[in-house]
Amino acid sequence: MGDSETRRRGPKVTSSTAKLAGHVDEQPEDTDSRVISLLDVLRLLLTLVFASCLLSYYLTSGASFTFNYNPWFLNASKLSTWWSGPLLLTPAQLALYNGTDPSKPIYLAINSTIFDVTAGKHTYGPGGSYEVFAGRDATRAYVTGCFLEDRTGDLRGAEWIYIPVEDDPDEDISSGTRKLRAEKERRDAKKKVLAEVAKWEEFYRNHKKYFEVGKLVDVPEYVAEAPKLCEPAEKGRPKRKNMNAKKDKRDKKDAPGKPVQ
Template sequence: MAEVRRRKPDPAKDVPAAEPDTDSESEPVEDVQPKEPVPPTKRIAEEDASSPIWLEILRVLAFLFIASCGLSYLISAGETFTWGMKNPPNYLQAKWWKAQIRGPVYMTMSELAQYDGRDQSKPIYLAINGTIYDVSANRRTYGPGGSYHFFAGTDAARAYVTGCFAEDRTADMRGVEEMYLPIDDPTIDNRYWTPEELEKMREEEMKEALQKVHEGLLHWVNFFAHSKKYTRVGYIKRPKDWLSNEPRRKLCESAAGNRKTRTPPEGK
């Protein structure tokens, strides 16, 4: 009887038949997608959304405090971080804003005299060259007993130049230039100069003296006009011919005492 030889199975060809699908519905296969990276801004927003409300308030307050310190430092030119400026700029002062809204006031000399500091309920005003300023910020100096109380409640432009505070509480500047003029001494003048030379010399001396008076008064006018401590209030009301009704003043003793005679030319 012949021997029956069996063929070895070939894996490439002998593939088992697929099992019949006995279920009515096949199971769904989960579609797995790779996760996209979360943008930093979205992550921060999600974290902020989960932050407690008290933490948000604390952040806002901290920012406002730092911003306030920086702004104070810039406005005060490095003077302070806390708005504790000794002389805050005008736009940070309530009285400055009131003056801007109200506009300048016009006072007679008798009205200005009521603001000399004796009445504590009123500000202290002074005037120079017709312009009124509020100097209440320095009440100790301009108030009663202060070293500059002579200037309060009046226009003492003359005193700013002569230095005679008590005697020259007036805006009459006539004759102030004499303090810069030499004293005429015939024994010296006629010896060294001819009449023509003296006349020309006196003209130059007068011109220089008037310029010194102008510069001396202008210094104080600018001092108050550019001050961060004092504010401009308004102006003095005077009649146009007020000087014609004022007696001409003599030069005060202190200013007159500084006058000298002309110095003889060198070599003579």
């Protein structure tokens, strides 16, 4: 009788047991009150992002919400290029991307590297000041400055733009020395050509709006005679200093003056 009654009534609850139970029940409530929920974190982050966008809009006079930061993965064209890999175009295929077809991007090549310049369509598109570069490799023109005459990637002979005009026939110099000087000037001039081309490549590669998309392939070999410098480039060649004239000037300066009477 006593056992069955005890089972019906349940275990005896003492005062210490009740205090422990009360402590256990209250503990989760205290913990919850001190924990920041994920929703609070998201609210804080969104607030900071919104404040940053407003500050950027104010500091850039309404030009950008991201302090003019434009990551490549937010550019659809760059993202597409990254996803599909570099383009390999022949000169004939590159010519199709000259801006005349609005559905196609605008490409140009320098030193066989193709760049997307669609962002500058007002400059490289039809009617633009540099439309002659669109759809082709006109590396030579970047060196000589002759946009219409030198729309080619053939750099043969382009180094003459840095070589002084032909020697003074009356210059007091041996033929051997003259030959060595000419060889050195030719080597140095070729280095300057390559440096100029590399400078323009870096210009497009590091531009905020233009970017590399691929390479030009199957370019025919230049078998004809090397092109001559265009007239403006020929006129712009440096003039060799007349060493004899400088020597005569020094001799006159060092000559003794007229004796005093």
